Each structure stands twice: as C-alpha cells, then as structure tokens.
Amino acid sequence: MPRHLQSALDADYSYDYASDTVHRKHPALKRLVAVLVVIVLLALAVGVAATYYSYRRLTKQAEQVASLEQDALAAMTAGGSGSRADYLDALKTNLSTAQDKANQANGIVSGDLWTFYSHISGYRDDVATMRQMAATMLSLANDTLPRYTTVLDGMESQQLYNGDGSLNVTPITDASTNVGTLNATVKAGFDQILAMTPPRDAALFESFENIVSGFSSVTDQLSTLSGMFEYLPNFLASDGTARTYIILAQASGTALAAGGPVETMGWMAVANGAFTMGDFYASEYWIADAGLNDVTADEKNLFSTISGIDYGSSVSTISANPNFPSVADQANDFWKNTDFAGGGGSADGVISFDPYALQKLVAITGDITLDDGTKLTADGTAEFLMNGIYDSVDSDSFATYYSSIVTKIVTAAFSDLTLSKVLTLSDTLVECASGRHAYLWSFHEDDQKTLRETRLAGNVNTDAANPVVGIYNEQKHNAAMDWYLHRISTVQKTGANTYHVTFGLNNTLGSAVGMSSAIVGDSNDGVGVGHQLQRMFVYTPAGATISNLTVQSGAEVQTVTVNATTVYTFQTDIGMAATDSIEFDVTCTPGSSDLRLDQTPDASGQSGITYDYGA
Structure with a gap:
C-alpha cells in the first residue's frame, strides 16, 4: 500500500492485509471507555475515603463514649475509700455529673453514624454491645443510684427502738430488702454486659474493656458499702433468736x-x-x-x-x-x-x-x-x-x-x-x-x-473471676516491731490478664538506743536488735499462676500447697532502716476482673498499695 495512503488510514482506519479490507477505528468509544474507567476509579477512591472517614469518626466517638462513661464511673465511686456516710455525701454531690456523662455517652451511640454501622455485617454485634453498655450505664446513673441514696439516707431519721424498748425492726429490714434488690439490679446489669460478645473491632474492644473494668469497681463498691445492711437484721438477731x-x-x-x-x-x-x-x-x-x-x-x-x-x-x-x-x-x-x-x-x-x-x-x-x-x-x-x-x-x-x-x-x-x-x-x-x-x-x-x-470475712481468694494475690508476713523475732514495718507495693497490668507485682517491706526504725527489749528484741536471741525477722507467705490467686518470683535479699523460696492453693514462703532478716522486696508475674484467668492485692494489716492503717491498670 502506498505510504501516503497508509498514513491517511492510520488516523482513522486500519487495513487488514489478509482480507484486503479497510476497517474504521472508533476513537470516541475508546475515549468513553477511558473516561468511564477513570470515573469508576474515582468513585472507588471516594468511597474508600468516605468509608475510612466514617470509620475514623466511629472510633473517635467510641473513644468519647469510653471517656464519658469512665468519667461517670469515677463520679459514682468518688469517696468510696471512706465511710458509708462519706461515700453517700460524695455520691449525692457527684450524681448529677455521672448522669450528665452517661446521657452524653448514650446520645452518641444512639446517633445516625452508629445506626448506619448497625446495618453493616461485622459491626452489627459490636454496635449492639456498645449500645447495651451505654443503656446499662444510663439506668445505673438515672435510676438505680438515686434510689440507693434515698434508701440509705432514709435510715438516718429512723429510731432503733420502739417506745416500749423493743427493737424497731422495720427500718432495718426494709432497708436491707431494698438494698439487696438494688445490689441485685446492679449485678444483673453487669452480668448482662459480661455475657455480651466483646467487640471484634480493636478500637471498640479497647473502649469496651475500659468501661467493663470501671463498672466492676462500681459493683464492688456498692456490694462492700451496702453489704452490711443486708446482714444487719441477722447481726442484731432481729427475729428474737439470741x-x-x-x-x-x-x-x-x-x-x-x-x-x-x-x-x-x-x-x-x-x-x-x-x-x-x-x-x-x-x-x-x-x-x-x-x-x-x-x-x-x-x-x-x-x-x-x-x-x-x-x-x-x-x-x-x-x-x-x-x-x-x-x-x-x-x-x-x-x-x-x-x-x-x-x-x-x-x-x-x-x-x-x-x-x-x-x-x-x-x-x-x-x-x-x-x-x-x-x-x-x-x-x-x-x-x-x-x-x-x-x-x-x-x-x-x-x-x-x-x-x-x-x-x-x-x-x-x-x-x-x-x-x-x-x-x-x-x-x-x-x-x-x-x-x-x-x-x-x-x-x-x-x-x-x-x-x-463486704470483705469482712477475710478469706483467702477462691474466686478465679475476681483474683486476689495474698502476701502475708509473720514476725519471727521475739519483739514487737510491727509498728516500724511499712509495706509498699505496686500491681501493674502488663497484658489482658497478666500483671507484675512488686512488694517491699521497709523497716523504718533507724536506732534502737534506749528502747525496751520487748519492742526491739534482745541481743541474746540470735537476731539483731531492731531487726525485722519475717516469715513471708505469697498465696497464688485462684485460677492463676505465679512466675519469675525473685527476692531482693536472695532468700531461699519454698513452694507448698495449702488446701489447694500454691503458696511460696521464705524468711528474711531486715536490718534497721533497711528494705527487702519481692517481684513476680501473675497470669490470671482470661476475662477475670483486675488483680487485687491482699496483705497482713499495716500499723499505719494505710495499705501502701498502688494499682496501675493502664489507661
């Protein structure tokens, strides 16, 4: 074919040599296809961006929900380290804050974004869990706790004895019944949360875990401070049986x-x-x-x-x-x-x-x-x-x-x-x-x-769902030195159900000059005057294991079993103004509440325990 003709054909036509046929090209169609491809890719990019943006909004809101509900829980437990009266005063002061935070959290999970994700496979159950948690928190703040304060407040105005000197059982038994019902309501709400499937999404799961931990603190607080009310009628032998x-x-x-x-x-x-x-x-x-x-x-x-x-x-x-x-x-x-x-x-x-x-x-x-x-x-x-x-x-x-x-x-x-x-x-x-x-x-x-x-029982831990590590000591020196012994410890959460525990015994006595031998010991009894000779017992929490136990002083550790509990024991001699300490790791049952530490009572009335469960 002549070159000038071929050049002309190249623009809009093609020549098939086998059939000696000229075919017309379709540049407009090609351009259309290219444009459509670009549009589809842009749409996909926009969709991905929109999905990512909406997911970011969801995770941000989940963080807000967790923060609001943790603030609500903090308001509910403020003052809990004091007496019942202290706790009631603090609860009445902080209840409006708890209600406001719980209302805000519930409002967020009730919004359109959460409704949108409730229809998406893979998020439907996660959203349901977070909504149920928010609803439970709202009920606790707006309904259960106000009734709780009303019941306990009402006791103060009652008389213990009738005019004839007999015990006025009614206010005690009524309060006991009402408090028991409220505690059961709180526990049922918590059990309902625990029974739900934890969110699969990592961001929602973290929020869920933080809220569960805080809710557990509230249930423990209410059980501890109100439990005695349930026992009072029996304690006072209100049925007349001595x-x-x-x-x-x-x-x-x-x-x-x-x-x-x-x-x-x-x-x-x-x-x-x-x-x-x-x-x-x-x-x-x-x-x-x-x-x-x-x-x-x-x-x-x-x-x-x-x-x-x-x-x-x-x-x-x-x-x-x-x-x-x-x-x-x-x-x-x-x-x-x-x-x-x-x-x-x-x-x-x-x-x-x-x-x-x-x-x-x-x-x-x-x-x-x-x-x-x-x-x-x-x-x-x-x-x-x-x-x-x-x-x-x-x-x-x-x-x-x-x-x-x-x-x-x-x-x-x-x-x-x-x-x-x-x-x-x-x-x-x-x-x-x-x-x-x-x-x-x-x-x-x-x-x-x-x-x-109420922890009045003082029992060694047997509940794997609520693990408690026990660290107890026994003075082996013939001396009354416990006034000078202070305990300092830290429980640090290192994983979902793992912890690192550090426990120290500090002999605060700096000099024994002029002190009674009944307090600081006698130089003839084989132990240094003013020393703390202590036999230590470390009780493993129920359902847990202890590993990597070390003693600063290098004391030899024995392992024994006491009524199905593994106990580690050793003896340490702590000189004046000196300290000995132990460290170990604890692995608890998956899904259990945060680890607590139990110990021999400290003379100061202060536990010296620091809990670091992370954010």
Whole structure:
C-alpha cells in the first residue's frame, strides 16, 4: 500500500492485509471507555475515603463514649475509700455529673453514624454491645443510684427502738430488702454486659474493656458499702433468736499473717438489738490444744513445721492463718471446749479487732480512761496498743492488762445503741475490713455470702473471676516491731490478664538506743536488735499462676500447697532502716476482673498499695 495512503488510514482506519479490507477505528468509544474507567476509579477512591472517614469518626466517638462513661464511673465511686456516710455525701454531690456523662455517652451511640454501622455485617454485634453498655450505664446513673441514696439516707431519721424498748425492726429490714434488690439490679446489669460478645473491632474492644473494668469497681463498691445492711437484721438477731459472738482482740505489735497474736478472747450476746457483754479472758486461760482437730495436714506443714508456730495448740496463735474463716473455726473450738465459755456449745460467729480497729471504736465512743489513768483517744490508741504499752506493763501482766483495755473499749462501743450508732459501727467494721483490721464471720451459711462481699470475712481468694494475690508476713523475732514495718507495693497490668507485682517491706526504725527489749528484741536471741525477722507467705490467686518470683535479699523460696492453693514462703532478716522486696508475674484467668492485692494489716492503717491498670 502506498505510504501516503497508509498514513491517511492510520488516523482513522486500519487495513487488514489478509482480507484486503479497510476497517474504521472508533476513537470516541475508546475515549468513553477511558473516561468511564477513570470515573469508576474515582468513585472507588471516594468511597474508600468516605468509608475510612466514617470509620475514623466511629472510633473517635467510641473513644468519647469510653471517656464519658469512665468519667461517670469515677463520679459514682468518688469517696468510696471512706465511710458509708462519706461515700453517700460524695455520691449525692457527684450524681448529677455521672448522669450528665452517661446521657452524653448514650446520645452518641444512639446517633445516625452508629445506626448506619448497625446495618453493616461485622459491626452489627459490636454496635449492639456498645449500645447495651451505654443503656446499662444510663439506668445505673438515672435510676438505680438515686434510689440507693434515698434508701440509705432514709435510715438516718429512723429510731432503733420502739417506745416500749423493743427493737424497731422495720427500718432495718426494709432497708436491707431494698438494698439487696438494688445490689441485685446492679449485678444483673453487669452480668448482662459480661455475657455480651466483646467487640471484634480493636478500637471498640479497647473502649469496651475500659468501661467493663470501671463498672466492676462500681459493683464492688456498692456490694462492700451496702453489704452490711443486708446482714444487719441477722447481726442484731432481729427475729428474737439470741446470737453469741466470740470477740478476738489481736495485739499486732508482733505480726501474724491475719494480724497478730490473740491476747484476749471474750464474747457478747445479742437479741432484738440489745447486746449483753460477756467476759474477756487472756489467752492463757483457754484450754490448750482445742484447735488441733481443725488443722489440716497442709496447714500443719506450713504454719507448724515450716514456720515453727504451735498452730492449733494455743488461742494466741490461731491468727497465723491468713484465712479468717479458719481462724474463726479455731476460735470456736477453744470456745466450745472451755467450761467457763461455750461449755460444749457453738457460738454463732466471730468478730476480731486489731489495735487500729480498736482505735476506730474509740473514735465512736469518745476518749476512754483506763484504771491507771491512761487515756485512749481516737488518734493515739493504735500506737499505744502496738508500741507504748510495752513500756507500761511487764510481759507477765501483758495479756491481763490488754484484756481490761479491750473490755472497756468493746463494752462502750456496743452500749447505749441508737440506729445512728449502729450504722456508724457497721461502717467502721466495713472500713476496717478493707485493710484486714477487723473481721466478722458467721457460722450461719445464709450470712456468709454477704460477709465475703463486704470483705469482712477475710478469706483467702477462691474466686478465679475476681483474683486476689495474698502476701502475708509473720514476725519471727521475739519483739514487737510491727509498728516500724511499712509495706509498699505496686500491681501493674502488663497484658489482658497478666500483671507484675512488686512488694517491699521497709523497716523504718533507724536506732534502737534506749528502747525496751520487748519492742526491739534482745541481743541474746540470735537476731539483731531492731531487726525485722519475717516469715513471708505469697498465696497464688485462684485460677492463676505465679512466675519469675525473685527476692531482693536472695532468700531461699519454698513452694507448698495449702488446701489447694500454691503458696511460696521464705524468711528474711531486715536490718534497721533497711528494705527487702519481692517481684513476680501473675497470669490470671482470661476475662477475670483486675488483680487485687491482699496483705497482713499495716500499723499505719494505710495499705501502701498502688494499682496501675493502664489507661
């Protein structure tokens, strides 16, 4: 084909040599196809961008929801470290804030964006979970908590006794029923959240986890502070059937795992809200070896063989066991087998006070003057009973003197009761129980669940869903050094269900010059004067494992089993102004609540525990 003709054809035509045929090209069609391709690509790009933008909005709003609901939860729990009255005052002050935050969070998840994503496969269930959580939070803030404050506030204006002197049961039982119903409502809401499928989207899941953790704190707070209300009718024997409570007084200047040696034990009876105080007897008067039948082989191995305590042989050593229900069983054994007390019969429960708790009772009764003129006050009783008393009386008279002090304090606390005083006493017991300064255990099974929830039971952790690591100590030096022993610890969350625990014992005594040997020890007993010779026990949380346990001092660690719980134990000698510490990792059951730490009570009344669960 001539070149000029070929050039002309190249513009709009093509020539097929085989068939000697000329074909017309379609440049407009090509351009149209190209334009359509570009349009489709642009549409896809715009769609992707819009989807990404809407997802970013969703995650940002999820973060807002989490922040708002955490603020609401913080307002609901503010003041919870104090008494019931403190918590109620704080709750009434902060309730409007909690309601505002919960309303804002609910408004966000009810918006159009969330409705759009509720129709998208893969997000439908996630949105439903977040909406249900917001609705539960809204109900808690707007309905349950206002009724809670109304019930507890209404108790203050009631009278404990009728005009004829009989117990006015109605306000107590009504409040108990109402509080029980409200607690059940809160727990049901929390259980409903836990039963929902956690969001699969990472951003929504993080928000969900943070809110669940905070909600768990609220349920614990309400159970702890209101649980005693549910128990009050039974505690006061409001049905007219008399109850007898064994009273233990621990002298925790020398530490044992649950507090200190039981220097004196007594009892009181109650019927229809009227208490009758029995007598207190020093530990030496209670029949020997009465508790041995309730000592398991595991307990004998740890507390007697390894630690060297005559566990079960003397009432003074029963608090070597950190599990207070077992301590209570032992106390009841001594009670039943001593003629001047139970005489073969069982008590209904056991109450225990350490010096810090006794000081809290003095704060209720007002100052108490002893027969020798010593004045016990709301500020100085604990220090006197843990430290100063050892300069006031010799060792032969100590238990009898301690008995006389406890008799005065406990008698004053449970005399001349009004409903306000009963509520203050219950607040004090619950507050002290949080640091293991007071315990209350009932041998009636229908009471025990409530007492565990208020932590008054002082039991070793058996609930894998709510893990608690126990770190307890026992003073092996023949000295009352616990006043100078401070505990400092951190529980740091390192993963979804993993934690790193650091626990330190600090001997704050800098010099023993001029101090009584009853406090700082004797140079002839093989341990340095002013030293803290401590036997340590680390109790593994239920359903968890402990790993990588190290001791700063290099002490040898033994591993034993105590009633199905793995316990790590070692002995450490801490010199004056010195510290020893331990570190370990804990892996808890997946889905469990945040790990807590339980310990032998600190003389200062402060736990020294820092929880770092992250953002």
